Amino acid sequence: MDLKKTFDNICALPDSVGAIMVTDAGDIVRASGDLxxxxxxxxxxxxMKDVAQLVRIVQPEAKTITRVTVSRQSGVSIVATPHLSHVFGVKLAHR
Incomplete structure (x- = not known):
């Protein structure tokens, strides 16, 4: 799956209010919505750059995509997923 299609799929997640794709170095490649x-x-x-580094430290041998979720009491969460030298993030507003 190419990076654009991956980004588009993340943007289409239910409750998504924004998405972002960054390189492992933390440079923003694409952003949508609130982001x-x-x-x-x-x-x-x-x-997200820090999350990607943490995932690699904790699971250096991981062959599958790992997701990290950061939640706030306000009903907003961020899900970060390292993939192909990039990190994809989506901001979800839970109703």
Whole structure:
């Protein structure tokens, strides 16, 4: 699956209010929805870079995609997924 299709699939998740794709170095490649706002997108890109590094430390031999979820009490969560030298993130607003 190519990166654009992966990003489009993440954007289509139920309750998604924004998505972002960053490189392993933390550079923003694409952003949509709420995550187009530059400050939020940049902060999330740094968080996702750290998440990708943490996943590689904890599971260096992992062959499957690992997801990391960060939730806030406000009903918002971020799901970060490292994939093909990129990290994909989606911001979910739970109703």
């Amino acid at each position: 187009r706002e530059i400050h939020e997108g940049r902060h999330l890109a740094h968080l």
